[in-house]
Amino acid sequence: MKRGFDRMDTEGPEIEGLERIDNDIWQVPIGYKPGMRVPGRIYLSDKLFTNLEKEAVDQVANVATLPGIQKFSMAMPDAHVGYGFPIGGVAAFDAEEGVISPGGVGFDINCGVRLIRSNLEKSDVDGKVNDLLDSLFKAVPSGVGSKSRIRASESELEAIFTNGSRWAVEQGYGVEADLTHCEGEGCIEGSDPAQVSAKAHKRGRPQLGTLGSGNHFLELQYVDEIYDPVAAEAFNLKQGQLTFMVHCGSRGAGHQVCTDHLRNLTRAVEKYKIDLPDKQLACAPAQSEEAQAYFGAMASAANYAWTNRQIIMHHCREVFEQQMNMDVDELGLDLVYDVAHNVAKLEEHDVNGGKKQVYVHRKGATRAFPAGHPDVPQAYRDVGQPVLIPGSMGTPSYVLCGKQSAMDVSFGSACHGAGRVMSRSGAKHTFRGEEIQKDLSGQGISVKAAHPSVIAEEAPGVYKSSSEVVDVVHRLGIAGKVAKLMPLGVVKG
Numbered sequence: 001m002k003r004g005f006d007r008m009d010t011e012g013p014e015i016e017g018l019e020r021i022d023n024d025i026w027q028v029p030i031g032y033k034p035g036m037r038v039p040g041r042i043y044l045s046d047k048l049f050t051n052l053e054k055e056a057v058d059q060v061a062n063v064a065t066l067p068g069i070q071k072f073s074m075a076m077p078d079a080h081v082g083y084g085f086p087i088g089g090v091a092a093f094d095a096e097e098g099v100i101s102p103g104g105v106g107f108d109i110n111c112g113v114r115l116i117r118s119n120l121e122k123s124d125v126d127g128k129v130n131d132l133l134d135s136l137f138k139a140v141p142s143g144v145g146s147k148s149r150i151r152a153s154e155s156e157l158e159a160i161f162t163n164g165s166r167w168a169v170e171q172g173y174g175v176e177a178d179l180t181h182c183e184g185e186g187c188i189e190g191s192d193p194a195q196v197s198a199k200a201h202k203r204g205r206p207q208l209g210t211l212g213s214g215n216h217f218l219e220l221q222y223v224d225e226i227y228d229p230v231a232a233e234a235f236n237l238k239q240g241q242l243t244f245m246v247h248c249g250s251r252g253a254g255h256q257v258c259t260d261h262l263r264n265l266t267r268a269v270e271k272y273k274i275d276l277p278d279k280q281l282a283c284a285p286a287q288s289e290e291a292q293a294y295f296g297a298m299a300s301a302a303n304y305a306w307t308n309r310q311i312i313m314h315h316c317r318e319v320f321e322q323q324m325n326m327d328v329d330e331l332g333l334d335l336v337y338d339v340a341h342n343v344a345k346l347e348e349h350d351v352n353g354g355k356k357q358v359y360v361h362r363k364g365a366t367r368a369f370p371a372g373h374p375d376v377p378q379a380y381r382d383v384g385q386p387v388l389i390p391g392s393m394g395t396p397s398y399v400l401c402g403k404q405s406a407m408d409v410s411f412g413s414a415c416h417g418a419g420r421v422m423s424r425s426g427a428k429h430t431f432r433g434e435e436i437q438k439d440l441s442g443q444g445i446s447v448k449a450a451h452p453s454v455i456a457e458e459a460p461g462v463y464k465s466s467s468e469v470v471d472v473v474h475r476l477g478i479a480g481k482v483a484k485l486m487p488l489g490v491v492k493g
Contacts, residue, residue: 068098
């Protein structure tokens with residue numbers, strides 16, 4: 001392992017062949033594993049390096065063997081072992097000669113985050129946080145198998161798969177401005193509901209407007225610190241302001257889409273004679289029938305997820321209106337932005353001096369487009385796309401803005417969160433939910449969960465430092481820090 005940089009003062013795992021090429025940049029060289037077509041790049045600070053798993057490095061190298069991969073196989077600073085691709089993985093594949101792989105998206109298609117700002121100050125909810133959490137917990141069903149008060153018909157489900165958030169807004173769950181402040185206006189083009197199985201339909205029909213379980217949450221926060229006043233003003237954020245964050249995905253519909261198409265693409269690997277170092281990297285040529293069928297179903301599930309978050313936000317707005325005895329305009333509950341964390345998108349990027357269409361796979365990674373990019377909402381185009389990085393339960397979350405370096409370094413991608421360092425089963429053996437809840441309460445943070453075991457699984461000690469993760473992408477110029485958000489209360493699935 002090559003070293004020799006001044007900031008290397010922390011011991012970490014000895015991973016044979018891994019090279020340090022700059023502060024916060026580690027390279028997995030071609031030759032680390034047979035068949036690599038491009039090098040791997042892992043973005044880590046010295047401190048985060050201590051938690052680097054060799055298996056995650058191996059997954060970065062495995063992804064680098066896939067046909068048509070461009071420039072690098074990458075892992076963000078929150079990276080850890082995932083299914084096939086590492087979580088925190090980013091890879092772009094030539095739209096004609098590359099592949100599409102469900103492992104590069106994950107099972108929770110378009111798990112993502114949206115941030116809502118308000119006209120309220122932190123002091124406005126003194127003594128009211130627990131009542132707000134109780135009401136939110138009742139308004140937004142959470143936990144494994146949670147079901148909604150909404151029962152979408154078959155035609156409505158088809159419209160949701162096709163149109164995403166727009167369907168929700170047209171049904172009265174929000175306003176037009178919510179769409180303009182959402183990645184892709186809450187919809188991926190190219191959805192094909194015909195590729196979504198009957199079982200995925202059945203699982204998705206009763207779950208619109210539900211939080212689910214695991215690391216999904218609703219969080220009441222306040223703006224603790226402003227780093228970039230110009231961007232903060234563009235995002236309409238100010239110190240002391242009350243904010244609200246929603247983190248969830250496509251629920252059972254997305255999971256079933258991934259499960260169904262993994263089977264199809266596993267067969268496609270043999271059909272197209274693709275040599276894989278790991279069967280979890282099942283894929284097919286990007287323009288093949290199998291790959292395009294998966295992409296159409298994946299886009300449908302992503303649109304379902306945006307609809308889900310839109311409906312959840314609407315119900316949360318209603319809770320605030322009731323609890324604060326103010327209407328939504330007085331409250332100023334405007335959507336700052338919504339970003340996807342698990343998705344593949346067809347995008348144009350500069351590759352080797354020319355423009356190229358590529359399928360960018362972001363798995364546990366967030367789009368981070370810079371100022372001036374046409375896909376950044378007009379209101380933010382002078383400063384760059386908002387990048388939302390939630391912390392673990394009880395720790396800071398961050399708002400950043402995309403920077404130009406991201407287009408060169410990571411295909412316009414940044415980290416997506418803190419990143420786990422302990423499995424859920426390990427967390428339940430190490431922590432007690434009741435003790436974590438009591439400890440957070442002592443810090444002034446209220447927690448409401450379906451079961452104490454959920455709190456144990458999501459204990460702050462289970463994750464890397466969100467601050468350390470965010471500092472890496474800030475130093476690399478991928479995304480610049482705009483504001484730090486501190487939690488007041490959390491609803492867990």
